[in-house]
Amino acid sequence: MKKTPMDTLFETSRPGRSGFTLPDLDVPEVDCAGILGTMCRENSPRLPEMAEVDVVRHFTGLSKMNFSVDDGFYPLGSCTMKYNPKLNEMAARMPGFSRIHPLQPENTVQGALELMHSLGAMLAEITGMDAVTLQPAAGAHGEQTGLMLIKAWHESRGDMKRTKIIVPDSAHGTNPASASVTGFDVVEVPSDSEGMVDLEALKGLMDDTVAGLMLTNPNTLGIFERHILELTETIHKAGGLVYYDGANANAIVGKVRPGDMGFDVLHLNLHKTFSTPHGGGGPGAGPVGVKAQLVPFLPVPVIAFKDGAYHLEGQNVHPKTIGRIRSFYGNFGVLVRAYTYIMSLGPDGVRDVAEMAVLNANYLAKRLSALYPMAHKGHCMHEFVLNGGPLKAETKVTSLDVAKALIDAGFHPPTVYFPLIVPEALMVEPTETESRETLDRFVEAMETIVAKARQEGPEAFHDLPLTTPVSRPDETTAARKPILTWQFDQE
Amino acid sequence: MSRYIPATEDERRAMLEFVGVESVDEFYSDVPGQVLQKELPRLPKALSEPEMIRHLQGLSRRNKNADDIPCFLGAGAYDHFIPAAVDAIVSRGEFTTSYTPYQPEVAQGTLQAIFQYQTMVCELTGMEVSNASMYEGASATAEAAVMASVVSKRTHILVAKNTHPQTREVIRTYCWSRGLTCEEAPWADGRLDRKAAGDRLAKGDVAALVVQSPNFFGVVEDLEALGALAHENGALFVVNTDLLTLGSIDAPGKYGADIVVGDGQSAGNSLNFGGPAFGFIAVNKPLMRRMPGRICGQTVDREGRRTYVLTLQAREQHIRREKATSNICSNQNLCIVAASVYLSLMGPKGLREIGRQIMAKTAYAVEALERTGKFTRAFPKVPAFRETVLLCDEPVDRLNGRLMDAGILGGYPLGRDYPELANGWLLAVTEQRTKEEIDRLVAVAGGDKR
Known part of the structure; x- marks a missing residue:
């Protein structure tokens, strides 16, 4: 690791230097003011002016001030800082994945659509859910999407009084924040002496305003909620749905499935369990899996296989959808890495x-x-x-x-x-x-x-x-x- | 054991013995028996690295990529050149495989990169404060709309209908979930209809006027007039823009924008089938503590040396939980490192030169297409950048089909989203397009099937 701080780009900058040249213009010149009029920018942004070698040395120097998984042991709890295979990086950089436009005709991106369709199916199998959307850009975005699905489901039944989301006191901060940004009131349920959700306290919170419960299992103490079936049943009996926060899914993949434990909706952090790199804070991906009753509400577009080809289906095919939650289809490059990882692992x-x-x-x-x-x-x-x-x-x-x-x-x-x-x-x-x-x-x-x-x-x-x-x-x-x-x- | 697990069978046994269990199943004793998986998941058999590469190449070859089909498609994702140094830097494991910089002493590289990125975003947008990034432009715009509603305590969001259709859809989704009402303001002559917007704003219940510039049609909006209109009616002025265009077009901050948001893909990030790239958000100081997401600040260490930390964290989910300004946690950090390397290589002159080439090549392409007699510009009276709406004398899908047969990726068919522009074709011309490619486009589009 480097021993001392570094100058900024702005101190390193020298007027007149440049790190890039474009080819000579091969068409007739135009005048900016002639095109943009008064909107033509006159005062230049104070961006650095640097030669390529100085840019590369600057950022290489910065990189040496970081600790990373490639450097050594990174036992950061709840973050699953596992090794990120290099093959996955190579995969995401193949031009057939990195150089395709999201709005190209479907018949020119069948490989990409097949990859996403297969990844969705594999994640559904691993989690025991009926369908998966790959669109959320991160875990918190997945939580938000999942909570929107819960909201849409209650609204579709005309059940408008379900305003509460229950969150354990041991939960990640994103859980209450996601519930709040989705328009729910957050109710905290305490942990018992063993660090598990206090089942009796939970039962005491049940009424017809409960929209759902968010739960991480194993929880943030690293223990499996032993009463999981009673917990999910309690919520279901009260008319709510149960959300699985997949932040800790690395403990359970191939062993026990949230879908079998009674969860109705979940997200996975591909940048945790499925080995895609954290990038110093993203890009991640937070696919959301749902049980059958929530499938009609999934965000669009939905990737479907029909008549021998993959298609992107919109609101016209899925009228109950919550709509779009971001542009295009998700952090596709991250999805390629996760697909490569699962295919490299296989069932065992x-x-x-x-x-x-x-x-x-x-x-x-x-x-x-x-x-x-x-x-x-x-x-x-x-x-x-x-x-x-x-x-x-x-x-x-x-x-x-x-x-x-x-x-x-x-x-x-x-x-x-x-x-x-x-x-x-x-x-x-x-x-x-x-x-x-x-x-x-x-x-x-x-x-x-x-x-x-x-x-x-x-x-x-x-x-x-x-x-x-x-x-x-x-x-x-x-x-x-x-x-x-x-x-x-x-x- | 997979190739990513170092433990040998002997080590595994020794570790089980040390812990005092017969098998790993004992660790799962709290899992109710009826849900413990007896069978392995039904997944394809593991592929070795050589097999995996062959499999991926097979999938990848079934996609036509922009190296093989010159891309005249934009509509929110753009084929700009990316210097080799960008990927060389973001491939470094120290950037790729580190976590969010919560331990500042071992994350100064990421933190300084964020601080410098924030500075560059502020320089480009003309605003005072930027965060460390958002997922992408559409959700960043929706977050800005929500933020405006919280700040103004109003519940209506007015969005220009010439904003990207997907951005409008995302705003609608976010508004529904927050109990806000999203309305759209019509356009006229390619720009937001100022009269119609003014009438709606005059009711006094609009939290934010959201416009895009250059808008979905590529048209540069009259931000000065629109900002004044929003402010006269007590609404915040939210401007969605594209980072790269700000090297050539005046900064929205100069025209009274309260929140500037948008996409940064065009600055150093690959098309990636729509992601990952990044979104940005920038405000002025009065709104600083209302902003979503991470913010990096400069401070000093024990020895008084310049040091960077994540700051103003009292806004964030890991501190404030349900009272946070947003739930955003992971953002798109590696993509903003890419953008920072890109912007450092380009500098102000490089961005200006890219803009100059885009404008010249756009003018060349549009004039040549008009000369074929098949195309007319839809909005000839207003300035446009990088994208132009052309009205075509044949159905756009047929036109694009002919182009694809000739190995060219044509423009966006606007009729999908704007029935009033049924034969509207949104043509994007970046600095990447050569005269030869444009000539070929014109020849095929103009009817010559060579």
């Missing part, structure tokens, strides 16, 4: 993913249990949460301090301070793509850090990390006096 490979992810997590949890109390009892699924409260009480060293110390040890830290129901939470998800040696090295680093906390106390941690281009940032000033663009006048 998909099951191996979940089993190995869960085995790695249990191995790591057992080894770390000598250092930290666990937020779960018994075995975990694909991830687990360490309770950093006792260490803090004993040594005043926080989970944030531990996270920063892990950076100096060469690891990306786990997710910290989530889920909110565990004090000083450290949420660890090793994934199936890590070897035992990597897990063992992580344990050794944690042992060293905890020993250091006990021997040297919090002062020894305050300046960490030391190996990174910058040390801990002043986030308070960043929020109070926001500087959100380069300040050209300071030059």
Whole structure:
């Protein structure tokens, strides 16, 4: 990793430099003002002026200030930072996938449509749903789409009073936010002493205003909701639908299907379970799967196979659709990667993913249990949460301090301070793509850090990390006096 | 075990033994027996890497791509040149395989890239604050409409009917789910009908006037007049535009836009059958804390060195949960890195040169098509950029069929969305189209079947 911060593009810029030349114009010249009149831009945007070599060195330098899965272990809980196969990258770059226009005639994109149709069918099989739309651009977009489907279903039955979505207190922040942006009121249901949804409390919330429940299973503590069939039945009896947040699907693919557990609608994060890269925050993809009763409401276009060819069907064929949720068909390049991944795994490979992810997590949890109390009892699924409260009480060293110390040890830290129901939470998800040696090295680093906390106390941690281009940032000033663009006048 | 799992059978057994279980099934003991899958999922047999490549090549070859069929189709996705350096940078694993920059010390690369991108978006749009990206232009526009409704406490959204049909559909979907009413304002002579829009705005209940410029017809709107109209009636002025066009066309911020949104695909991102690319959103400071999505800010570290962090997070879902301004979490980060590399290579002069070539090639193509006697411009009196509406003397689907037979991807048939333009053909000409390709288009479209 680079040791120091870098100049910005704007400081590197030198007037007159350029990184690109176009071919000579091969048709007669025109005058901008003659075409655009007064809308012809006069004041140039202050974009950088740089030679190609300087652009490449700048961005290569930036890349060296990032930690990535290609660099090392990235046990970020609930994010499923597994290895992203290089073959998938090559696939998405084939010109027959990357250089096709979304509005080309259907008969000129049959390969692309077939790929999407097959991917939808494979995801439906893996999750036990009846149909899948590939359009949502991310997990949260999938949640929003799924909640719109729930809303449309209730409205189609003339049941207009269903205004509440129930969300566990351990849920990802996107769950309540998605419910809220879809026009629902959010009602929180507490967890019981084992970290599962409190079934009795849930039953107490049931009335005819409940539109549905959103649930992650395994939940964010990394435990499987043992009462899952009673939970889904409770919601169904009250006339609601149950939404499956697929953020943690890496624990269950090939083992148990949300469709069989009573879920009516779900999303999957292809950038988690299905190995497409996170890209530093996208692009992802959040396909949504539904049971038969919700199929008529799916967003358009719908990809159908009829008369020996693939077609894009619109509202004229699907009159009950919620409509479009984005332009075109989804993050197709991401879909190509996920398709390549599933086809490379096959049926055994998909099951191996979940089993190995869960085995790695249990191995790591057992080894770390000598250092930290666990937020779960018994075995975990694909991830687990360490309770950093006792260490803090004993040594005043926080989970944030531990996270920063892990950076100096060469690891990306786990997710910290989530889920909110565990004090000083450290949420660890090793994934199936890590070897035992990597897990063992992580344990050794944690042992060293905890020993250091006990021997040297919090002062020894305050300046960490030391190996990174910058040390801990002043986030308070960043929020109070926001500087959100380069300040050209300071030059 | 698949090739992506390192554990050997021996290691697996040793790890099970260490944990103290006979088999992995014990980990799934909380799963009710009747739902535990007894059979493997019904999926195709695993393909090795060489087999997979052959399979993908088979699928890929069944698509005609823009390297083989010169693309005169636009309508929201554009074939612009992308320098090799762009893909070289975004292929770097440090950008591709990192997560959202929640640990700033190990993500300064991504954070600085976002900060610089935000600066470039502000320079291009003429606004003060940009976020770190949206999914794409249509949903970004819908988010802007929702944001305007929250800010103005009004419930009606007025969208110009010459906005991209898919953008209007997405706004309608978002409005339905939020309990807002979406209405459309008609166009006249290619531009938004100012009189009709003014009459509707005068009722005083419209949260936002949403226009696109260049609009779906390629026509540049009179933003100054429309901005004034919106503001006179207490509505926010939301302008949807295309990032690349702003190298040549005046910034919407100069004309009073409150929210500028749009697509950035044209700046350094491949067609990708419609995604991934990215959307952008930019506002001025008064609306900064109402914006959806991630924002990167500059601060200092312990030693006073310049450092970047995600900031103003009190707007976001992971802090505010149901009170967040939006649910957006993952956005399109790698695509904005691509755009940043692209814009750095081009610089202001490069963008201007691209604009100059687009205008010259468009003029050349349109005049030559008009000379065939088969085509007339639908809106000759108003300025247009990159796309032009031509009225054709034969059904557009037949025209496009003839072109495809000749290996050319023709323009968008407007009759699908605008019955009043039944023979309307939306022709896109980017800097990529050569004189030879345009001549061939004109020859085939004009009736010569060579």
